[in-house]
Amino acid sequence: MIREAAQRLAAAGVENAPRDARLLLAHALGAEPVEVIMRENDSVDIVMLTAFEEAIQRRLCGEPVSRIRGWREFYGRRFAVTPAVLDPRPETELLVEQGLKRLDQAGRVLDLGIGSGCILVSILAERPDAVGMGLDISPAALALARHNANALGVAGRATFIEGGWGHALPGPFDLALSNPPYISEAEMAGLAKDVRAYDPHIALTPGGDGLDSYRAILRAMPAWLRPGGCIGFEFGIEQAGAVTMLMRQAGLTNIDVHRDLAGIQRAAFGRRAP
Numbered sequence: 588m589i590r591e592a593a594q595r596l597a598a599a600g601v602e603n604a605p606r607d608a609r610l611l612l613a614h615a616l617g618a619e620p621v622e623v624i625m626r627e628n629d630s631v632d633i634v635m636l637t638a639f640e641e642a643i644q645r646r647l648c649g650e651p652v653s654r655i656r657g658w659r660e661f662y663g664r665r666f667a668v669t670p671a672v673l674d675p676r677p678e679t680e681l682l683v684e685q686g687l688k689r690l691d692q693a694g695r696v697l698d699l700g701i702g703s704g705c706i707l708v709s710i711l712a713e714r715p716d717a718v719g720m721g722l723d724i725s726p727a728a729l730a731l732a733r734h735n736a737n738a739l740g741v742a743g744r745a746t747f748i749e750g751g752w753g754h755a756l757p758g759p760f761d762l763a764l765s766n767p768p769y770i771s772e773a774e775m776a777g778l779a780k781d782v783r784a785y786d787p788h789i790a791l792t793p794g795g796d797g798l799d800s801y802r803a804i805l806r807a808m809p810a811w812l813r814p815g816g817c818i819g820f821e822f823g824i825e826q827a828g829a830v831t832m833l834m835r836q837a838g839l840t841n842i843d844v845h846r847d848l849a850g851i852q853r854a855a856f857g858r859r860a861p
């Protein structure tokens with residue numbers, strides 16, 4: 588079944604077709620992906636067969652595996668995903684990894700543009716001494732972030748606020764993290780079908796040159812980042828120079844740029860003067 592489905596997916600141009608076929612068969616069987624290999628001599632009933640075929644049809648239409656399954660793994664934990672949020676990307680784990688290194692004991696964390704909650708919830712799950720707040724303009728994203736915080740046992744240390752980048756926030760925070768929408772208007776047209784069709788437009792682009800979210804967040808920052816506190820941003824390919832210049836212009840010091848696993852400059856952290 589996996590081989591036959593993988594051939595169909597590959598013929599339709601799906602990258603990593605055997606992996607996707609295996610994950611979708613596991614989904615249809617209600618099993619873990621590793622179990623599929625261990626259970627290769629089991630027979631599959633008609634209900635499961637139908638569920639598998641339906642999942643393969645959706646993948647053939649370009650829908651990402653995470654959206655078909657309804658969840659995605661991020662920083663070692665399972666996050667529910669819906670059409671209301673950006674499908675969390677592996678490169679965003681860099682923001683979590685570097686944020687954790689900068690988080691003081693019993694620190695207060697702010698996640699700007701929380702989406703599924705993958706950044707804030709991962710930080711709170713890793714650090715039981717920390718508390719955090721997530722901001723998003725999308726009520727549906729906030730509802731999902733709250734669901735994920737509950738499911739992963741950190742809801743008691745998280746609060747969620749609906750509003751735009753300039754919303755009055757009850758700081759001060761020790762660490763602020765943001766993976767804001769950053770794709771420029773010009774780049775939107777060239778995006779992969781999976782991204783354009785399945786991630787919410789508001790999560791992808793602020794329009795214009797793609798940098799307006801950074802400008803607005805940095806403008807609001809003195810109201811909620813404590814002096815001496817840190818802020819970290821994710822950004823797109825070739826945006827490192829522009830984003831770090833905006834950070835410098837906002838008065839941040841000790842600016843470090845970090846590369847993702849593909850070697851691409853992907854995140855920058857700066858410190859507010861004490």
Ligand SMILES: C[S@@+](CC[C@H](N)C(=O)[O-])C[C@H]1O[C@@H](n2cnc3c(N)ncnc32)[C@H](O)[C@@H]1O
Binds near residue numbers: 699700701752768
């Ligand atoms: C790129 S997604 C990041 C989601 C999640 N943090 C992640 O890394 O997967 C950006 C998020 O910012 C939110 N957003 C977009 N414009 C906003 C604004 N003006 N004010 C607040 N949030 C905004 C979107 O709703 C979306 O959830």
